[in-house]
Amino acid sequence: MWAHALGFTALPHLGGFIGWFFTRKEVPIWYESLKKPSWRPPNKIFPVAWTTLYTSMGYASYLVWRDLDGFNSKAVVPLGLYGAQLALNWAWTPVFFGAHNLRLALLDIVGLYGLVLGTMYSWYPVNKIATMLMLPYLAWLTLASCLTYCIWRDNPEKGKKNK
Template structure:
């Protein structure tokens, strides 16, 4: 049973690590050139926060999977919503840091926020602990959404130009 818990807890880190590997060179160059709000957390805080959040959401998904008896018809909606939000989560970094598409990153994070709310709503009757484990993630997404909006608003010319 511990192997399943470990696997579910580790799974979200795959996309986070891949996104970081693909875009890490953009932080000291392009990202540092952006106008950012004064309340933005320091860069060193992001890996610590995301490691904690990915582990928590992964373990939460394990609790739901376990309570539903695995991947079956009862799991389609709650774990489907979780998978969809995870895909949007993983897409944000390449959109923002890789493609420099601030507008698409903003749309992504707002859709992500809605999917996380939907995930939590679907999980609540199944496992309240799993739902509570998603609360810090939702709180961080509130900050991330606000930060993405402010960066998009304050840097209208910092998106990559389309090459037609």
């Protein structure tokens, strides 16, 4: 069972690693040129936060999978919502940093927020610890959503990548 726990825990990091390819060149050039709110966390906090959050949500998904006895009809909604939110999570970085599409990034993160709430709601009857492991993620998404909104609002001319 440890291999399953490790696999579920590692899965969210795949998208995070791929997202790093979009951010590594865009942060020092494009992102630093954006107007950002004064309460924005320092750049060095983001990889630490996301590594912690991906690990926590990945392990939480393992707990739900384990308690539902794997992928079966009972797991469709709880793990389907988790997969959908993970897809939107992974999509945000290429949309924001790759395409510089601030409006679409905002729409993505609002949808992501709703899917995380739905995931947590569907997980609660299955495993309360898994649900609680998602709370830091939801808190960080609250911050990230506000930050995305402020950047979109304050940088209308930088909302599209130059072609």
